[in-house]
Structures are given as C-alpha cells and as structure tokens.
Amino acid sequence: MKKEITKRGVLYVGFLCNLQCKFCYYRYMKNKKWRDIDKLKKRASRIRYFYRNGFVDITGGEPTIYPHIFELVKYCQTIGLKPTIITNGIALADKSICERFKQNGINDFLVSIYGLGETADYITGAKNVAEKQRRALENLRELNISFRINVTVHRFTAPQLPGIAEFAAAEGAKVINMIIFNPFLEWKKIINIDFQEKYSIMAPYIKEAVKISEKKGIEINVRYLPFCQLKGLEKNIYNFKQLNYDPHEWDLNTADDHKKINPKDFWYEKEASQRTSIENRLYQKSEKCERCSLSEICDGFHAQYVKKFGFGEEKPYTLSQKIKDPIYFIQSQVKTKDAYQKPNKTIFKYLLLEDKELLSDLIKSIKCLKFIDRKIGQLGLSLKKHWPKLYSRLKKIK
Numbered sequence: 001m002k003k004e005i006t007k008r009g010v011l012y013v014g015f016l017c018n019l020q021c022k023f024c025y026y027r028y029m030k031n032k033k034w035r036d037i038d039k040l041k042k043r044a045s046r047i048r049y050f051y052r053n054g055f056v057d058i059t060g061g062e063p064t065i066y067p068h069i070f071e072l073v074k075y076c077q078t079i080g081l082k083p084t085i086i087t088n089g090i091a092l093a094d095k096s097i098c099e100r101f102k103q104n105g106i107n108d109f110l111v112s113i114y115g116l117g118e119t120a121d122y123i124t125g126a127k128n129v130a131e132k133q134r135r136a137l138e139n140l141r142e143l144n145i146s147f148r149i150n151v152t153v154h155r156f157t158a159p160q161l162p163g164i165a166e167f168a169a170a171e172g173a174k175v176i177n178m179i180i181f182n183p184f185l186e187w188k189k190i191i192n193i194d195f196q197e198k199y200s201i202m203a204p205y206i207k208e209a210v211k212i213s214e215k216k217g218i219e220i221n222v223r224y225l226p227f228c229q230l231k232g233l234e235k236n237i238y239n240f241k242q243l244n245y246d247p248h249e250w251d252l253n254t255a256d257d258h259k260k261i262n263p264k265d266f267w268y269e270k271e272a273s274q275r276t277s278i279e280n281r282l283y284q285k286s287e288k289c290e291r292c293s294l295s296e297i298c299d300g301f302h303a304q305y306v307k308k309f310g311f312g313e314e315k316p317y318t319l320s321q322k323i324k325d326p327i328y329f330i331q332s333q334v335k336t337k338d339a340y341q342k343p344n345k346t347i348f349k350y351l352l353l354e355d356k357e358l359l360s361d362l363i364k365s366i367k368c369l370k371f372i373d374r375k376i377g378q379l380g381l382s383l384k385k386h387w388p389k390l391y392s393r394l395k396k397i398k
C-alpha cells in the first residue's frame, strides 16, 4: 500500500430511514428531513472540482429511499465522481430498483449487515431483514454490481462475525469492514448501552473473521479498535490516523468542508489527532498506553467506554522504538482499489466560474489571496481586467 490520502468524499441526503436500528448514530436526532437536490449537486461539484475527489459515498439515513436518488447518482457519475451508496439494502431486494441504479451509473454499494437470522430483526426493529438483505445481494451479484459489506460490531453481532464473514464471501462481497460500535454524538452521554461489549470479549470472534476473509482473498478492515486487542493482525486495524489512508474512507478535508487547497499528509494526521485528543476528551489513554510503543498511532479507548468498563484491557507494546508512521502496519495489507481519474477542470476555473461563495470564503484568508492571485496569472488571465471588484479587494488587503 502506498501512502496516499483517500480520494473519497461524502454526501448526506438527509437522515430519514426505513429501519430503526438500535445503534444508529442518528437515533436521537430530531426534525429529520431530506436535503435539496440542487444543493446536493452543487456540493457534489465542489467535492469533485475543488476537493479533487474521484469517489463519493452517498449516505443518510437511507439514501435508496431519497426521492431524487437516481438523479443524484447520475449527476455524480457524469462529473466523474464515482458514486457508492451506503445502504441497509432493503430497497435493493426489488431487482428493478437495482437495475435503475445500474442504468444511472452506480459504482458500487456498501451494504450494512445487521446480523444473521433473527438478530437482524432484533437490531433493526423490522421483519425478515436478513432474508431481504440476502435477496438484495443476490440481485446485485446477478446484475454484476459490485458491493462491500459493513458490520457494526457489538454484543449481539460479535459471536456471529465468523458466520457473517462466510456469508459475505459466499455472496461475493469485495470488502468487509468490521466497525466497533463507537458512542458518538448523543451516545457519548449514555453509559448503560445494553448492546455494548468489552473489546477483549469480542476480539476472538474478530480474529476468526479476519482469518476466514483473508483465506478467501477478501479485504477485511477493523475500525476503531486499540491495536493491542488484535495482536498479530495490526495490519487490518484502522484507527483515526490510519483512516486517512484507506481508499474506502472519507477525506477529512472534504467531509468537514475545511476548504484547504491540497493539504499535505501532516495536516491530515494533525486533524485525525485533534478528533481523538485528550483536550476533546473523546478518547483516553491509560498510564500503560503512555508507555506503549504504538501510543502515537493508536486512539486508545473512547471516554464513554472507559466510564462503562474502565481501563484494564491494555497490553502495551515494547518495540525498540516508538512508532510514528500511521501506515506502519497497514502498508502490508492488500487493498482493493478503483483507479482514480483527475477532474477535467482546474480548481481555479471551478471557483471563478461556478463557486463564487467558496471563492469569497477563501479570499478572506491572506494566504489564499496570494495563491489565487498567482494562479489566475498562470491561467493567462488578468485579474484587473476580468474581475475588477476582486482585484480592488485584493489590493486593499495587500
């Protein structure tokens, strides 16, 4: 694996859904509604031409029931932003829906699996979910539409992980992501979450699932788990600092609309650290962690997790030196990756002709002012002649 920042952006269509999963991040969100299609198209253009992404995850809520979903998929495909839909797969049990996605240029699906058999019904609050998902995957396979699998790992799904890995392989999944339930948003204030489980209890099942998938040649990633819980399989673990380098994950610059032009690796690593930092009190490390050789590339434990279970599961590494490179382990993992294609429009043409709002935000920063001024000159255009108002504004700030 080369050290390359992910080229994947994200579009949220709104948080409405046709299921009510116990662990949903948006479970406690009020006043959910769909987003405007024209605004989503504008956002897609910004993701492509300003942020230079080649891929986009369309997520919700449940995007397959968004009223303008086909129009949005087609638009992304047209501008060279290969669209993935993150879905519970219920709508895809209808083959004609899958066909429409194919006709409109879907690149692939990322289907969330909620468990085998009745576990899926218990988690989602609906009936026959596992069977509907099985039909959805069968439809995708028959139509030759690629798909990957997400599984949220918790008390009910952990023992089923080896079975889910077998199921995903038999159905033809390209990648499996095992995502440890993370108490984000409102969840971080709740201590008694009945489906939450200790890492050390879930780890043996995760290990078995990794081994099954790799034996079958399927990429498998484990997100948000301290390295020491999966000793020997560190190459499969993605904490916040590693996520920047996973082509299936989101570019932080795009996801949070930081408006950075071509940020370097160190910016991403700093941003990832801030997300988990002690100041933010989101993640915590024990004294043992501080002595561990991996403490700089590991997130440690979520603050809510520590409140619930306490420390005690840490098994610090004692290597000859501290590891600082986030891809130290994951570089030896074989990744499935689609080819990236550069957009056919420069950032500056896009800003000047299509995104005046962003241009105006950028010129509030002196650094960007100078950059834009220089780049406009490189395009052979005259700022003074073509954009006199902008020119006088630049002059004043200078």
Ligand code: SF4
Pocket (backbone or CB within 6 Å): 226, 227, 228, 229, 285, 286, 288, 289, 290, 292, 293, 294, 295, 298, 299, 300, 301, 314, 315, 316, 317
């Ligand atoms: S920093 Fe702590 S949690 Fe992370 S691997 Fe080391 S001991 Fe485990």
